[in-house]
Amino acid sequence: MTCDEAEVLLHALIDGELDAGHAREVENHIADCPRCAAALRDYREMSKAIAEAGAGYTAPAALRQRIEAALPQPRQTTNRRAVLRGFAMGSALSALAASGLIAIVLRHDDVERIQSEVVSAHLRSLQAGHLTDVISTDQHTVKPWFNGKLDVSPPVVDLTAQGFTLIGGRLDYVDARAIGAVVYRRRQHVINLFVSQTSSTERRAAKIDTIQGFNIRHWSDRGLNYWAVSDLAKDELADFGEKFESAMRAPG
Amino acid sequence: MPINASDEDPEKARRFREAALPHLNDVYTLARYLLRSADDAEDAVQECYLRAFRHFDGYRGPAMKPWLFAILRNVCRAEYARRAAAPTSAIEDVPESAEQAPLWHEAEQTPEAQLQHRWDSDTLRRLVAALAEPFRETFVLREIQNLSYREIAEVAEVPVGTVMSRLARARAMLRSAWLAEEEQQQ
Numbered sequence: 001m002t003c004d005e006a007e008v009l010l011h012a013l014i015d016g017e018l019d020a021g022h023a024r025e026v027e028n029h030i031a032d033c034p035r036c037a038a039a040l041r042d043y044r045e046m047s048k049a050i051a052e053a054g055a056g057y058t059a060p061a062a063l064r065q066r067i068e069a070a071l072p073q074p075r076q077t078t079n080r081r082a083v084l085r086g087f088a089m090g091s092a093l094s095a096l097a098a099s100g101l102i103a104i105v106l107r108h109d110d111v112e113r114i115q116s117e118v119v120s121a122h123l124r125s126l127q128a129g130h131l132t133d134v135i136s137t138d139q140h141t142v143k144p145w146f147n148g149k150l151d152v153s154p155p156v157v158d159l160t161a162q163g164f165t166l167i168g169g170r171l172d173y174v175d176a177r178a179i180g181a182v183v184y185r186r187r188q189h190v191i192n193l194f195v196s197q198t199s200s201t202e203r204r205a206a207k208i209d210t211i212q213g214f215n216i217r218h219w220s221d222r223g224l225n226y227w228a229v230s231d232l233a234k235d236e237l238a239d240f241g242e243k244f245e246s247a248m249r250a251p252g
Numbered sequence: 253m254p255i256n257a258s259d260e261d262p263e264k265a266r267r268f269r270e271a272a273l274p275h276l277n278d279v280y281t282l283a284r285y286l287l288r289s290a291d292d293a294e295d296a297v298q299e300c301y302l303r304a305f306r307h308f309d310g311y312r313g314p315a316m317k318p319w320l321f322a323i324l325r326n327v328c329r330a331e332y333a334r335r336a337a338a339p340t341s342a343i344e345d346v347p348e349s350a351e352q353a354p355l356w357h358e359a360e361q362t363p364e365a366q367l368q369h370r371w372d373s374d375t376l377r378r379l380v381a382a383l384a385e386p387f388r389e390t391f392v393l394r395e396i397q398n399l400s401y402r403e404i405a406e407v408a409e410v411p412v413g414t415v416m417s418r419l420a421r422a423r424a425m426l427r428s429a430w431l432a433e434e435e436q437q438q
Contacts, residue, residue, distance in 0.1 A: 008420045015394065017401050042427050050395050053373040055380060059280035063294050067301045072265040112400050
């Protein structure tokens with residue numbers, strides 16, 4: 001790969017828009033090219049600075065009021081009806097999800113949005129009392145708990161011997177769908193492993209991204225999409241993923 | 253200026269509020285960067301929401317935020333045209349920085365952090381605002397609004413390849429500006 005190509009593609013690398021093959025090519029180029037490596041480092045730092053500084057604006061309250069005033073006002077009864085409608089919609093959605101009618105297909109441009117939803121779900125789970133619906137260090141308790149709650153039960157693997165303690169499972173919502181989360185702990189760090197069904201049975205090699213300071217390891221195997229999210233360092237999260245994948249490949 | 257309030261379905265208004273109003277800050281932010289004027293941005297955002305409400309019946313996705321952005325962008329086009337027709341207007345050349353109160357409070361700086369590059373939001377906004385259109389638009393949609401390349405392509409009505417090259421140019425320009433800024437400070 002030439003510097004000219006890398007100069008454009010390294011942005012797609014930063015933005016998580018490159019497929020694994022091209023990402024590797026860009027990374028190989030950067031490993032040998034100090035100039036492109038410096039550019040990549042600066043661009044990453046710029047993105048970080050922007051995220052930290054917050055370059056957005058807050059709309060003035062008067063603007064919000066003017067827009068509100070220009071819209072037809074709701075009737076008095078709307079609130080109660082809205083609540084009822086919310087319930088109806090909720091159960092219709094879960095029925096649809098449970099019947100497996102929704103094929104979960106990840107389009108490339110959705111990947112980033114879903115990753116950020118996964119991070120949000122991870123953050124929500126860290127709030128008091130939200131981490132686990134079923135608390136158990138026993139995979140034979142956690143696994144059956146998911147049965148009937150999701151159209152696909154996530155694989156639950158005990159990795160205690162490898163340094164990752166299984167602490168339970170949880171039902172979560174990502175991309176407006178119910179999704180299983182298996183929760184592990186390493187020292188004080190929580191790892192949420194989100195698992196959803198995908199229409200593709202193709203194996204996709206793992207890729208690690210960082211969003212809002214959390215590391216995400218995403219891979220696909222045998223019709224399932226996996227996202228492992230944690231504040232663990234990248235190498236430890238990679239280690240977790242590799243241990244999980246090799247445990248899945250082991251017989252029995 | 254109620255929009256024909258008697259004829260409109262309050263139920264539609266409720267759905268619209270729930271779907272569109274949570275994005276108000278993002279839409280306003282984009283308007284500020286596109287128009288570089290607080291007053292014009294307010295007008296454009298209001299017009300954007302009124303148009304969006306009018307077309308809300310036909311809205312079938314994809315995502316609400318890029319949809320609003322695309323409408324806002326069309327509103328801003330009209331504003332550009334107006335400005336082009338009235339070249340005496342000086343608004344265009346005045347980037348804003350200090351008038352807006354910061355939206356966040358800067359964390360206490362550790363000595364380590366001070367050794368690294370640091371930007372305050374005013375500098376950041378000034379440098380981004382100085383980028384030429386359409387690089388500014390692409391940059392803001394990506395870095396501040398977190399849109400995917402495909403979403404940016406749809407909002408800006410250009411191919412994804414154009415988004416990529418604009419973003420590369422924008423970041424390269426901003427990087428030079430940043431390095432120059434740092435040199436000045438030293």
